[in-house]
Amino acid sequence: MISLTVTALVFGVVFLAELPDKTALAGLVLGTRYRASYVFAGVAAAFLLHVVLAVAAGSVLTLLPQQIVQAVTGVLFLGGAAVLLLKKDDDEEEVRKPADQSFWKVSGAGFMLILVAEFGDLTQIMTANLAARYDDPLSVGLGAVLALWAVAGLGIVGGKALMKRVPLRLITKIAALLMLGLGVWSLGEVIIG
Numbered sequence: 001m002i003s004l005t006v007t008a009l010v011f012g013v014v015f016l017a018e019l020p021d022k023t024a025l026a027g028l029v030l031g032t033r034y035r036a037s038y039v040f041a042g043v044a045a046a047f048l049l050h051v052v053l054a055v056a057a058g059s060v061l062t063l064l065p066q067q068i069v070q071a072v073t074g075v076l077f078l079g080g081a082a083v084l085l086l087k088k089d090d091d092e093e094e095v096r097k098p099a100d101q102s103f104w105k106v107s108g109a110g111f112m113l114i115l116v117a118e119f120g121d122l123t124q125i126m127t128a129n130l131a132a133r134y135d136d137p138l139s140v141g142l143g144a145v146l147a148l149w150a151v152a153g154l155g156i157v158g159g160k161a162l163m164k165r166v167p168l169r170l171i172t173k174i175a176a177l178l179m180l181g182l183g184v185w186s187l188g189e190v191i192i193g
Helices: 004-018 022-033 036-061 065-088 102-118 122-134 135-165 168-192
Strands: none
Touching: 004 122, 004 135, 004 168, 022 036, 022 102, 022 135, 036 102, 036 122, 036 135, 065 122, 065 168, 102 122
C-alpha cells in the first residue's frame, strides 16, 4: 500500500534538494541541444536505477534497531543541510555532445551523465535515509523518482525560465531548512523516545 503522505514528503524534499544540483543544469544543457524526449528517456532511466539502489540501501538499514537508524538518519540529514548551505555556486559544466542525434546516442549520453554524476549524490543518500526512516520502500521510491523526473523534465524543457523567476539560492536554502528540520526531528525522537 502506498502512503500518499510519505510519497508527498519525499517528493518535496528530494525535489527541492535536486533543483540546485549540477545534474539539473546538465539536463538543461542537453535539452537545449537535443530532442527533449530522447534526453528525458535516458535521464529518467538513470534516476530510476539510482532510486532503486538508494531504497534498497535504506531498507537494509531498517534491520538495525530503530533508535540507531533514527540517530544515523538525523545526523545524515543535518550533514546534507550543511552541504547545501555551505556549497559554492557552480558554473554550468560542459556536457560532451554525442556524435549524432539518434535516440540511442542521445538517451545514452543522458543516462551515462546522470549515472555517473548522481552516484552517491546528496539526493541518493537522502532517499536511502528516508527509506530507512519510514520503512516504506514503495512510497519513498515513488516520491523520490517522481521528484527526480520532475526536476529533470523542468531542467530539460523549461529550466532557464524557472531559474530567471526563482533564485537558485532560495531553492537551496529551502531544501537545507527542510533537511535541517528532518534531522532535528529524527534526533529529537531518539532523545525523547
